[in-house]
Amino acid sequence: MSTSESQSFLQRRRQQFLDEQYYLFVRDWVPAHTLKDIEIALKHGSLSSEMRWLEQLRKAGQLFEMLSLDYTAGCLIGELRERFGVVVQAYEEAALFNRVHENEPTMPLFDFAYKDDYVRVVALLSLAILLHREDLIPAVHSLFKGSDPDENDALVEDLLAKYLPDRPYLENSYQQVPYGILLDATAETPEEEKQEDIELFLKAWYLGMKGTGWYNSHKNQSPRGAGGYFGYWAFEAAAVAYLYDVNDTPFREHLVYPKDLAAFARSMPRRSVQSASKEEPSNLRGVGGEPCPQPGWWFTPALTGSRRYFKQDEVMPVIEGSDYGSTFWQWDIDQSVPKL
Numbered sequence: 001m002s003t004s005e006s007q008s009f010l011q012r013r014r015q016q017f018l019d020e021q022y023y024l025f026v027r028d029w030v031p032a033h034t035l036k037d038i039e040i041a042l043k044h045g046s047l048s049s050e051m052r053w054l055e056q057l058r059k060a061g062q063l064f065e066m067l068s069l070d071y072t073a074g075c076l077i078g079e080l081r082e083r084f085g086v087v088v089q090a091y092e093e094a095a096l097f098n099r100v101h102e103n104e105p106t107m108p109l110f111d112f113a114y115k116d117d118y119v120r121v122v123a124l125l126s127l128a129i130l131l132h133r134e135d136l137i138p139a140v141h142s143l144f145k146g147s148d149p150d151e152n153d154a155l156v157e158d159l160l161a162k163y164l165p166d167r168p169y170l171e172n173s174y175q176q177v178p179y180g181i182l183l184d185a186t187a188e189t190p191e192e193e194k195q196e197d198i199e200l201f202l203k204a205w206y207l208g209m210k211g212t213g214w215y216n217s218h219k220n221q222s223p224r225g226a227g228g229y230f231g232y233w234a235f236e237a238a239a240v241a242y243l244y245d246v247n248d249t250p251f252r253e254h255l256v257y258p259k260d261l262a263a264f265a266r267s268m269p270r271r272s273v274q275s276a277s278k279e280e281p282s283n284l285r286g287v288g289g290e291p292c293p294q295p296g297w298w299f300t301p302a303l304t305g306s307r308r309y310f311k312q313d314e315v316m317p318v319i320e321g322s323d324y325g326s327t328f329w330q331w332d333i334d335q336s337v338p339k340l
Contacts, residue, residue: 012074014260015231017218023073025225030066035059053097057109060090064120065230072231077264081131082299082306085330088124088136095143108147112156112174116212122179125159126235130242130261134271137163155179155236158186162243163273178208185240194244198237199251205234206256238262243270286310288318288327297332307332 009020038059041047047055064087071080095109110117121143128136141160144150151157154170161167173179181204185197209215213228220227234256241248242265252259286292288300292310299307303319310316310329319327 009073013072014074014258015072015255017221017229018069018072018231019221019223021223022221022225022227022229023069025223026069027066027073029225030062034062038062049097049101053094053101056090056094056097060087060094061120063087063090064124068123068233069230071233071258071261077131077260081133082330084127084131084133085136086328088128088133088139091124091143092139106146108144108149110144110149112144112149112153115175115209118175119209119212122155122159123233123235125156126239127261129159129162129239130235130258130265132265132268132271134163134273137273149174154183155186158183159236159239159243162270175208178204179236182236182240185246186244191246194241194246195248195250198241198246198248199254202234202237202251202254202257205237206232232256233258235261238265242266285331286316286329288316288329290316292316292329294331298329299332300327300329 009023013020013023038055041055042052042059063083067080067083067087091109095107098109099105099107110121112118112121121140124140124143125137128134128140137160141150141164149156151168152170152174154173157167157170161169171183173183178201181197181201185194185201189197209232214230217227217229218232221229232255235258237251237256238248238258238261240246242262248257248259248262251257252262286298291313292298292315295310295312297307297309298316300319306319316329317327
């Protein structure tokens, strides 16, 4: 790695903790080894129902952590937006396998009383909002819909209520520390108070994560991928600031505030789930090797820069050698012709 390339990485990364050699190793190792090993295990006919859902959950977790790690490393928001659908789909499949194993159709994938689970589900909802993947909000909700946590957590309901009808108003969170502070910013208070609440939340956020599996993981990074660090991001703080139209200037430079995602969210108008589903329906997918179901611009997470126009019934190509396995094409919200 040349000095200029190292400097480029240091300038590009979004958190100062991320070690370049650690990142480069993990970026190559996880798709080539971890995810492939999981796929091999999932294809094994004798895999028990319990191991099947655990392996699928591990796959979803790895995909989420790689997306977060790439954001930390400075990857473009548009690329991450394309990949987010794959992350959510992996969690949907994990939920399905879990419900089959438990023989319980509304079994929640996440236990909100467990901090790691709660942080993850809030992050998924917040990323769907910030990346303008409103079409995926019902899919994230489906991971706990109809179970005990559903309609039982104030912050989750505040996020869902901006997109889904008839959500209840609540006052308490499963994880009051530190999320009770952020809830204050959703009240009908002046903007200055909301700014203060979000700033207080950001200051309390990292210590509030004590007990999670990845707390202090930045201290254990090694060139061979040890450590488990994928970035420390309070995605929900940016989601609340965006949804409640709070000027984030006072806290934009806070270490755990994802200011680039916040800026991306504000660059586009907020859509309803209904309009998002019409423009970019989460169930409208093309499969490599099969005819295109609808003419327009599509992309696949299996290949960076894959966006292209397909005619009706045009055969959508298979991306050979992809770390994602089968090639799935997704409808692009932006149907404009690219400028030359």
